[in-house]
Amino acid sequence: MDPVFRVLCLGADAPDLVASSYGPFVVQGCGSLDEVAVRLREEAHDALLLYSDAPAALAQWPALAQAVLDTAVIVVLGAPAPAEAVELLQFGVQDVLADAGDAPRALRLAIERRRLQAAAGRGYSTDLPTGLPNHAQLLEHMTHLLALREREPAPMALIVLRVDGLAAVAQTLGQEAADVLRRKAAVRLRAALRASDVVASIGHDAFAVLLAWIDSPADGERVMDKLAAILSQPYSVAGRAQRLLPHAGLASYPEHGKNAEALMRRALGAALQFTPMGRDVMLPADRGPAAAANDEEA
Known part of the structure; x- marks a missing residue:
């Protein structure tokens, strides 16, 4: 039985995500970054999908540090400038997409990559x-x-x-x-x-x-x-x-x-x-x- 991936989504509905073969995904929508921060504190999620046209606001979001530690974070910017995309990657974001249609694949791969990295890292990162x-x-x-x-x-x-x-x-x-x-x-x-x-x-x-x-x-x-x-x-x-x-x-x-x-x-x-x-x-x-x-x- 395939695992179910819990995704927190900001800024857009994601019907294609729910129906994607890369899932199954369970999507919970949020209306603001403040609401995202509250939801992340309340319960665990596998991934965070952020639709945004303001990359600078994301880079300055105080909860980003905790978000990238707890979840696989994917950002959809539409037409990101290279410098904007690189800056978000430096802050721990897994991927920055120009096309929302790539979100299901990017989310699933980011979740699996994060799990593999966590498993590999436990041996050297834990007392x-x-x-x-x-x-x-x-x-x-x-x-x-x-x-x-x-x-x-x-x-x-x-x-x-x-x-x-x-x-x-x-x-x-x-x-x-x-x-x-x-x-x-x-x-x-x-x-x-x-x-x-x-x-x-x-x-x-x-x-x-x-x-x-x-x-x-x-x-x-x-x-x-x-x-x-x-x-x-x-x-x-x-x-x-x-x-x-x-x-x-x-x-x-x-x-x-x-x-x-x-x-x-x-x-x-x-x-x-x-x-x-x-x-x-x-x-x-x-x-x-x-x-x-x-x-x-x-």
Whole structure:
């Protein structure tokens, strides 16, 4: 049985799309880019088809960064200039069409290509013990988002959280127990953040959190303090209460840099210089059998 592809469509009805042999497609129409952004947040779609005569408006659309991450985006411009088409491709759009009649084929191929790329990329882009994006994948995501920020400036922040205590767990309970502890820390970070925020593993003892949408740089400091406090709460591993000692660092865009590498260096450097409170009571990690807060077995 052929899969059914869910398509969000802006700017035109698509009867040919519904009847195409490249489907079956289920098409949901939208009347504005704002409505598209809302629908994308509410439910998953395989593709987004945008009919437009204003490519500059699409390039400056704030939700485009999330749209190209979540769906295969195809744009029909009618008579696109080469520079306009290339710019949209740089922002992550899969294809730019001059003829709406090519939309069914372009959509199906874009969906399949995106699935193949995702399958191929999971091996190199994921930290296997935690299931989080790894360092390279985070930098790639940041580079893409920062390119959009050049057109639509807005504050964002990168938080790095280095943790002490994993090595002690690995020595006393084994590497598998240390990996369980890392997974539990990852679960806590994800649970404490919005869906639009990105959590990544950037090393055996460090996490990074990208706050893609913040109102002011002060929000980054507030979230950093909250995450450090959450990570420092006890965990249950192998029936024992374990603790991690987080060292936190923050880099704000654009104050501390305008490219991914500069922001990462700044946040890492700040985390290395960070002196956490309560060092004498936080370590050693192994405290013997005890209950741990907010810590279901992973």
